[in-house]
Amino acid sequence: NAGVTQTPKFQVLKTGQSMTLQCAQDMNHNSMYWYRQDPGMGLRLIYYSASEGTTDKGEVPNGYNVSRLNKREFSLRLESAAPSQTSVYFCASSRRTADNSYEQYFGPGTRLTVT
Amino acid sequence: QQQVKQSPQSLIVQKGGISIINCAYENTAFDYFPWYQQFPGKGPALLIAIRPDVSEKKEGRFTISFNKSAKQFSLHIMDSQPGDSATYFCAASMKGGGNKLTFGTGTQLKVEL
Numbered sequence: 001n002a003g004v005t006q007t008p009k010f011q012v013l014k015t016g017q018s019m020t021l022q023c024a025q026d027m028n029h030n031s032m033y034w035y036r037q038d039p040g041m042g043l044r045l046i047y048y049s050a051s052e053g054t055t056d057k058g059e060v061p062n063g064y065n066v067s068r069l070n071k072r073e074f075s076l077r078l079e080s081a082a083p084s085q086t087s088v089y090f091c092a093s094s095r096r097t098a099d100n101s102y103e104q105y106f107g108p109g110t111r112l113t114v115t
Numbered sequence: 116q117q118q119v120k121q122s123p124q125s126l127i128v129q130k131g132g133i134s135i136i137n138c139a140y141e142n143t144a145f146d147y148f149p150w151y152q153q154f155p156g157k158g159p160a161l162l163i164a165i166r167p168d169v170s171e172k173k174e175g176r177f178t179i180s181f182n183k184s185a186k187q188f189s190l191h192i193m194d195s196q197p198g199d200s201a202t203y204f205c206a207a208s209m210k211g212g213g214n215k216l217t218f219g220t221g222t223q224l225k226v227e228l
Binding site: 031040050090099107109 | 121124147149151156157158159160161164166204208210214215216217218219220221
């Protein structure tokens, strides 16, 4: 059981380049999320997918697009990278608990630098 | 717009002492309050969580205290150990909110020998 996996672990891009961050989970969770983590700002939600076939914007969606490819996979695309997108990106998935809470499980992160 | 405010930003505690991290929220629709622990180079991991119908929840050395009227909740780490040195995040979510978490800005805890 690998949990939530992310690729790549590290990436350096030049301004204007594009790339896709990959995320997969093997826990059969319905909901998946993309966050970015910046120093002093905690984690901020970029996009989420409540279930296969649906996606919705989070707090900081500008400059990003997502695809929920199937129940397991949720990718994040930067079409034209900017230095402001230098960050650590985390993917997460969640399961519903007995009391209707949603516990989120995080991947190991992708450290992205845009020069 | 900071909906969950966390303090302190950093904390140094002696081994065996009590670590206390505080969070305050504004949105009264929040009804689920988890704490996450993050080690350097790793993703956050769920530590403990509480709902507002209880005032305290304890799991081992970790306790959440919740004050609904003050809109505050805190994490207490008893008998703090060097292995507890990590960054801790509080978070909150609401029913019907798409299971989305709003995070605090984090507290970097260092437990010294």
